[in-house]
Amino acid sequence: MSVTYPKGFRAGSVAAGLAARGGVDLTVVVNDGPTFDAAAVFTSNRAKAHPIRWSMAAIDDRQAKAIVLNSGGANCFTGPEGFALTHRSAEHTAETLSVVEGFDVSASDVLVCSTGLIGEPLPAGAVIQGIEVAISHLDDSPEAGKQSAQAIMTTDTVVKTVEKERDGWRIGAMAKGAGMLAPGLATMLVVITTDAKVDGDTADAALRAATAASVDRLDSDGCMSTNDQVTLMVSGASGVAPESSTFEDLLLEVCVDLAQQLQRDAEGASHDITIEVIGAASEADAVAVGRAVARSNLFKAAIFGGDPNWGRILAAMGTAEADFVVDATDVSINGVRVASAGMPDQPRSAVDLSPRETHILIDLKAGGHSASIWTNDLTHDYVHENSAYSS
Amino acid sequence: MSVTYPKGFRAGSVAAGLAARGGVDLTVVVNDGPTFDAAAVFTSNRAKAHPIRWSMAAIDDRQAKAIVLNSGGANCFTGPEGFALTHRSAEHTAETLSVVEGFDVSASDVLVCSTGLIGEPLPAGAVIQGIEVAISHLDDSPEAGKQSAQAIMTTDTVVKTVEKERDGWRIGAMAKGAGMLAPGLATMLVVITTDAKVDGDTADAALRAATAASVDRLDSDGCMSTNDQVTLMVSGASGVAPESSTFEDLLLEVCVDLAQQLQRDAEGASHDITIEVIGAASEADAVAVGRAVARSNLFKAAIFGGDPNWGRILAAMGTAEADFVVDATDVSINGVRVASAGMPDQPRSAVDLSPRETHILIDLKAGGHSASIWTNDLTHDYVHENSAYSS
Incomplete structure (x- = not known):
């Protein structure tokens, strides 16, 4: 389920050997269109990880065709090699999708997210190879969506997903986050997909409003992450164009649901x-x-x-x-x-x-x-x- | 030692039954002059306890002849009866000093500090009776100074005092504080006495500078108290008038020493x-x-x-x-x-x-x-x- 719940999205995951916990730790989510509008909000911490800097530039045109996410390493404070790996991850995702899937996609259409330990380099070979394998697993099944949500877990004890439907269109989402939960944003990675027909401006405004009144109000331990990113990708594949207010309302519901899932799984909490x-x-x-x-x-x-x-x-x-x-x-x-x-x-x-x-x-x-x-x-x-x- | 170390100061303490830990829990420190200049800095928390509000008004003329302090209750969020008790404590201290000691002192010459649980009323009878007993114990001995420092302890595990001497004049101090250590100030009660001849303006400026570079830089747990007060009382009894810069330097040394004592005794800390x-x-x-x-x-x-x-x-x-x-x-x-x-x-x-x-x-x-x-x-x-x- 999760990100593959709406029409037009596939996910593929792989155990790339990045996370010490074992299991899937790298995932690629692809928007098959017909629209490729996207919006994202980022940590307001001045100490921003390399993937955040990349994604902020890549989302500038409000378009994204794929997003690649890994656990097992934040790729933050890892120097020029760290940024090069983020860049190469986006390029390699675009190239592989072009070759294998015949996609018209460039590196700037690919967003990147990383989570895990700060200040340790990621193994570049494992990431690049992992991307290829993850793309070979791309699938629109509920199981593929669930695996994608598993791949981004760090100290999370449960998978966090949301699926919502209204009059013929859907929103799906996955999130990770259990520590460093504080505003700007709530130290998390979130990917939200929808097959509603909404334009880029509406998607952007709706995402900002929804996160401000949900994940931004979650303050588990006062610590702000270097790697927070909440991404909304729009395929338009349902063919249904809801009223903007209806879309905004459902997106807010999704974000509140995710925020409460994050709160319930906060590290060590008993209340x-x-x-x-x-x-x-x-x-x-x-x-x-x-x-x-x-x-x-x-x-x-x-x-x-x-x-x-x-x-x-x-x-x-x-x-x-x-x-x-x-x-x-x-x-x-x-x-x-x-x-x-x-x-x-x-x-x-x-x-x-x-x-x-x-x-x-x-x-x-x-x-x-x-x-x-x-x-x-x-x-x-x-x-x-x-x-x-x-x- | 502590506040009785410089000439011109006496302290008296009593087990008034306020603190659950038992032992001395109320103390009066008296400045016998010849000067009565005083300065104080207070918590910047908008939620100020009744003693803080009283002392802020009483110090307005930069003069203080006595200070009464208790542990066992913060007298904060205790309503009009709480403020009335603070007021009555100052009045009763002044009256008793006038009658017993023949002092020329009014309620507005008496500062008040309280520490302990917020939101519980103090037993008025025990406080008022305690003040009389404490005044009957007034003494300039080292032991009286030490007892005074003991009387203000809450979760402190050690008594915190400082004694410093320069060319014929002295500074003595006592402090309490183990939790809620954060700026504006470092959630503590501090009384500093000196027999140096310094005027009110110099004392005030020196105290503000010294606390800004010492206790204000102690941030044990990020929590700001409702009851912080650092008070400096000047007797001038040594007859020695140091250069202001010399006085400022020694006062800073005292405040840094106190801040480090507070840090070393912070609740539960291992580093x-x-x-x-x-x-x-x-x-x-x-x-x-x-x-x-x-x-x-x-x-x-x-x-x-x-x-x-x-x-x-x-x-x-x-x-x-x-x-x-x-x-x-x-x-x-x-x-x-x-x-x-x-x-x-x-x-x-x-x-x-x-x-x-x-x-x-x-x-x-x-x-x-x-x-x-x-x-x-x-x-x-x-x-x-x-x-x-x-x-």
């Missing part, structure tokens, strides 16, 4: 925390306050320990750049209002933090805007996974 | 990490880059795990607002240059991370400015202490 900020003077204020709370290690450790320590929530709120009066605010944890107007309300003991789903409701009493930020708790397992795993 | 940023276009840039690295949970967990994961350092640097090219920078860990010009240099295996002292050297290659940020690693014990301890 999935939704920080819902209401009564804000602006949506940006609501996001700023939610993010400040989501970044507080003390708050996150308290939730892990089952301690409804609302003082740490208010203390974190006080660090946010937003228009509100801390002493006017209310805070509820899992439905129990523990603080009203900056003072104790219901007793902490009334809060049940045993469910994995955790809901923090903050009312800023400063206006009519709202936003939710998704995060996780800070656990022993988070520390363990990130002290033991070089990624 | 004391100095992030030294050189070659910056400005000192502010160096601070911004150092802070971005100090805030990366992934970097801090890697150091805990003995993993010299320099990719996480460069990834964190890329999120800083500063003028440099990530690909031009060098990174050394404990003397081994692991990255040069954004590429791998010496092997990771050459780095020894077994010592507690950890030195990260980042050369931005963008100018002649530098700064160091002090932080700690992210450990199982940090998570444990902050999930189990409501503070």
Whole structure:
């Protein structure tokens, strides 16, 4: 399923020997058209991996015919050889598709994504050979789509895919990401495919709007990746042209679904925390306050320990750049209002933090805007996974 | 020693039953003059505890004759009764000093500091009675100074004091702080006393400069307190008037010493990490880059795990607002240059991370400015202490 769910897309994967976990670790997704519109959003980290720099240039014309992704190495801080390998990967994908498939495709039609350890070179021979084998496996079957999603996994414990259908057209998607989940984007690789007939401008605007209100609001550990990329590829193969608003709505649904799958599989987490900020003077204020709370290690450790320590929530709120009066605010944890107007309300003991789903409701009493930020708790397992795993 | 080390200061402490750990938990420090100049810097968190709000107003005239501090409760988000208790504490300290000691002192000459759990009211009776007992214990002995430092401890495992002498005048200091160590300030209570003859303007400027280059560069866990206050009280009792630059230098030494004591006792830490940023276009840039690295949970967990994961350092640097090219920078860990010009240099295996002292050297290659940020690693014990301890 995943990226092969809409018409017009095939995927091929291979165990190229890149990822220490074994199994498939390189995948190529091809858009068979008839349209080749594409859009992508990238990490806002200034430290950008080579594949990000390549893809940013390659997407400039809003067209992409293929994307090649690998796990097992981020190809970041690997010097000129690293960039050369990214470039060669795109060229070799284009050449192989031209020769084997008779495609009219050049290197600049091929996007590249990498994920894994930063600062270690990828084995060039294995990547180039892997691309050939992956292309020989290209297939539009559900199994090919699933394999493609498997190939991009790093510390992910489950495959992340979404399939949605509306009146004759579809969106399919795959994602990877379990650590370094923070905005700009949520440190992930995502490929979304659709067979709807939408033009490049609509696709681009819809992707920006959908990611801003979904993966950009996921802040698992405050760390921003060097390799984030969310790509939307449009085949138009269904022949159906939905209203832009309908397309935008379904794309947002897909992105929210992916963000929540990423949150549920965040490294070492034992609670999935939704920080819902209401009564804000602006949506940006609501996001700023939610993010400040989501970044507080003390708050996150308290939730892990089952301690409804609302003082740490208010203390974190006080660090946010937003228009509100801390002493006017209310805070509820899992439905129990523990603080009203900056003072104790219901007793902490009334809060049940045993469910994995955790809901923090903050009312800023400063206006009519709202936003939710998704995060996780800070656990022993988070520390363990990130002290033991070089990624 | 600590605050009673310079001439003109007495301290008295009491076990008022505020702190669950038992022992002394409330202390009064009195300046016997002949001068009563004072300066203070406060948390920049918008969520300010009642004692902070009181002290900010009381220090407005740059004069203070006494300071009362308690552990066992932050008196933050405790409503109007909380502020009333802070106000009453200052009034009662002034009244008792007037009656018992014949002091000419009003409530606005008394600063107040509290530390402990946020959102729980302090027992007013115990605080007010404690103030009377503490004042009855006022003494200029080294032991009285040490007890005063003990009274403000929360999760601190050691007493933090500094004593420095120059040509006939002294500076003494005490500090508490083990969690919520982050800038603006480093989530701590500090009282610094001196018998040097320095005027209010000099004291104020020297304190701001010294804290900006010391405790403000300590960022243990990225969390900003609601109750931070660093107070300097000047008795002038030595009769010696040092050059302002000499006074500033010694005050900075004291503040750096305190900051390093706080770092070494940070909750659950197993490494004391100095992030030294050189070659910056400005000192502010160096601070911004150092802070971005100090805030990366992934970097801090890697150091805990003995993993010299320099990719996480460069990834964190890329999120800083500063003028440099990530690909031009060098990174050394404990003397081994692991990255040069954004590429791998010496092997990771050459780095020894077994010592507690950890030195990260980042050369931005963008100018002649530098700064160091002090932080700690992210450990199982940090998570444990902050999930189990409501503070």
